[in-house]
Amino acid sequence: MGLTTSPVSDSQIDKQHSLLLRNLKLFDGETFQEGKAVLVENGKVSLIVEEDQLRSDVANAEDLGGKLLVPGFVDVQVNGGGGVMFNDEQSTDALATIANGHRKFGTTTLLPTFITDSFENMQAAAGAMQDAIKVGLPGIRGVHFEGPYFSMERRGVHAAEFVRAVDDGALDLFTQDGLGATIVTLAPEQVPADFINALSNAGVRVCAGHTSATYEQAVGGFAAGVSGVTHLYNAMPPMMNREPGLIGAAYDHSDIYCGLIVDGHHLHHSTARTVISCKSTQKIMLVTDAMATVGSDKKSFNLYGTEIFVENGRLATSEGQLAGSDLNMMDAVRLTRDELGVEFGEALRMASLYPATYLGLENQIGKIAVGFDADFALIDEAADKVVRTWIKGKGANS
Template sequence: MRQFLTGARIFTGETILDGHGLLVGDGRILDIVAPGRSPPAADRSVALDPGDLLAPGFLDIQVNGGGGILFNGQPTADAALAIVAAHRRFGTTGLLPTVITDTPDCHRAAAEAAVDAVARPGGGVLGIHFEGPFISPQRAGAHDPRFVRTPDDADLDFLCGLPARMQGGRVLLTLAPECVEDAALSRLMAAGVILSVGHTMANAERVVRAFDLGVRGVTHLFNAMPGIANRQPGPAGAALADGRPWCGLIVDGHHVHPLMMRAALAARPRGRMMLVTDAMPPTGTDASSFELNGRTIHRRDGRLVLADGTLAGADLDMAAAVRNAGSLIGLPLEECLRMASLYPAEFLGMAGERGRIAPGWRADLVLLRPDLTVRGTWVDGGWRAADAG
């Protein structure tokens, strides 16, 4: 069905257009219609609120859970799809369900779930993110240290065989580069696994070496890694000084101080910083706690913490992250939106289809009110109001 959307402003991924219409059909954007042009033939014309903004749907590469579901606890395709549905209320039209450090059986079940979920049309599962288990025990954070380990041949065989089965989905692996040999890093990347530095004690030289090899990302910059010092810049210093990797940033006001976020944005090339939520099961619910590997995580004052105060994921959704990027960092609206859509699409190698509003691209869209709360979304051209759940 061809739909002609009119009335709202349109953010294309580069600029905001006034007075234009958008024609979508068969899950794709067919045309952007400038003022004065004759309306195109359509099966349905939809008049949107003129104060609203149409933007590319948000993409989130780090989502542990939502809607009361933890992917580690329920590593199934239905659970992954339910997590997407919970985050769709907040403008996210595609995400990587994320499994943190756990048993090999849990990771393999999560991989099979992702393969299944990616194949379901309109589901919004873009692949899988393994956050661990090949991380530094000294920077495990809320990850269970019992399951932290180094990769063996069976692990590498399993991971290297996964991208070919993913039917266009992506496999992202966060690891500590000091815990994985160069040959293993190269083998993983040659097989199509996207690698990201995180939960690491590596020195700056080791991190730069990882970037030289082709490691593309830095997972939740500043968190689960040493701080920057004048003679020991560490992973964060290497990430700020090197223009190649994409960095994820949790913009909730708790994980990173706003001044440090501003400094990071000033240091990084445009297009190399992404918003991530690191969201957990409470997103989309009023739950006050949940269980993670037998430990209770408490929801307190906008944070998710263990009993000792250690942060355990974030109490954040992508629409709130976009708003915070404006209010806490002071970024222009257009850049806030790019950090939630275009830049993660580029990081994942999906920029030919996602992250922009342009003819031929996917009709995955978010409709934002003037206060940047979400009125609803389109996925593959299909509308769902945010209050519909």
């Protein structure tokens, strides 16, 4: 089915596998529209039609009360959620808990992120991801390995005991079948260029992060296959007048994607506005870098044996060192609009279409369009709150 100009009735819809969403405001990933209805069949958008083309007797219709339907958010950096950290438990149950913790804030696709750890635990994380992909766990489309091939100086809260040179089996681990969309964050100056090149050629998205790279080393990494920067400005040298480093290299290369944590703790809002002024938002991905507290009532959790506390939205050790974030994607979109001055539709794209494009999924998610997966978030604009989500047409209340 495609666009239609004649009235749609029950007889045109496969009622057993269909869902009709009506009385809504639509942001389809490109424009805001009024007076539309969206038909979902077998988990995909099959029809977008004028509301007045619908007969009142169409079955399986849900009235959305005039709220805003948007493409579900895509978060490529999620360490934990729902009270669980991926590093603490490598299982489909843990991944389901993390995904559900973020789903209530509009995230319908995420990459659970496994931070610096032993090679054995990295293998366990890969196995859990393969299991999750095999059973079609809602919201899980791939994995992000953040570390362990980092600059010791820029490791942040990543455990020093696990920061190391490239493991013998790393290439096979990262490129094995069944992991879905895969990101590996590494310090380009700490690994051989041919390792980066082999990952990139195998379809892995390689990001630079937790790095002391000079401008020249960063550009060399880009040439080898680095295509993104993990949490720009954080865990890398500051941009200086004669030493622009990775930040300057990312600004200079328009094809490089950048993750941005806009919680106001990782970056001053002025700095984030500078990023947007210097780099096309089409290459900026809103990320949460979320920890276990998001989507749970927890006010602290354990990381490598150290207690991490949340206070006023900031996650840190007792000594005050930042340790991931307590940010969710709906708040990231709101802050991008309200504090960074980005038009609402563009802020939504930074949370959906642009990360989907980076992952190579731009023909499946990131828009509400015929043939795309029915991954949606329903926003109550008056409250700036996600009230419902759908993943492949299956709904859940937030």
